[in-house]
Amino acid sequence: MSMGTLEKLAVLADGAKYDVSCASSGVNKHNRGGIGNSKSFGICHTWSADGRCVSLLKILLTNYCIYNCNYCVNRNQNDIPRASFTPREVADLTIQFYRRNYIEGLFLSSGIERSPNHTMERIYQVLDILRHEYHFYGYIHVKVIPGADPALVNKTGLLADRMSINIEQPTEQSLKLLAPQKTLPVLFAPMNQIHHQMTQNASERKIFRHVQKFVPAGQSTQMIVGASKDSDLSIIKATETLYNRFQLKRVYYSAYVPVNEGPNLPALSTSPPLLREHRLYQADWLLRFYSFKADEIVNEQSPFLDTDFDPKISWALRNMQLFPLEINQASYEELLRIPGVGVTSAQRIIRQRRLGNISYNHLKKMGVVLKRAKYFITCQGCYYGGIPAESALVRQALTPVAKPVQLCLF
């Protein structure tokens, strides 16, 4: 019996929830006579370059897949309900959701049905209908199918806002183990193509005003954390390479939710490593905005991020010989290295210093988190940490106090 559109939507929105490039699906509240509907399948959110929150219809074109990636719920060997949309069904759904004001854009991913080219062509057809038939100008993020013809990637990129190729695993070895049909060169090829075409497109647009934009919101990727035994060092080094080589807009990290059994996978009872995922996002922030290098954040001696502290505090505790820094003399780059000082507060300090010396009381108003920063700075020559600026003592002072737990009385 063929499935109706709503049944397909339930299956294909559920299949898309493991992709974290946009991340608020899964709300399950029921409307009992009130207004609003949080249960509409596959609605999630992303943020635009100007900080607006954009709601997206997040679905798979199909969850049929010829590949057998060990960590994936949609892998070929899993016995799960399967469904495929036609390109027109996806385009019509997007427009109907848009007209009902549920969404402002589309996030379209897909399993690989028949072949990479077949699937990529159908993704292109969705965009073609939306852009040329419905004249839909909303945000569209699509997956690029690794191994698809570069010409297909090119024509899809002229209609999409963002494209992404999920590398999922940071090393060739873990790909071989968990996704044997994929290799890093095959995943890197479309990233490279998109990067080059974006660069070329930007220079052409400087000369010819009416050149069509190519992937104007850039490209991104996702890595699964905890499915393989890869260390944080491998993940952060891979991230650094991706940012440097392909100028990716974002690398997303997804704590692995065990969905399959296998000799190379964590047990089904394993909890998703959410704290590790959080620390990786903090490390990613250091790479992108604080000019840290991967091997400053983690190294061969300690290849995993400290779960007790954010990576910037961990780095500072390993490098206490560089502190305390005098707030009135430190360079902008040095200020960024102080725990508790962010990009905005560092900029404010530099601006304020042009007008005169900064006092300790000024710092709080500038957004500095003094309960962390006080161990790493002096202000007008005075140190306010209250304990010697030594790694072991500062570590102890910064360690969060464990919350008291009610003991069981029975």
Ligand code: SF4
């Ligand atoms: S190619 Fe994608 S959809 Fe198919 S099994 Fe691998 S991760 Fe899952």
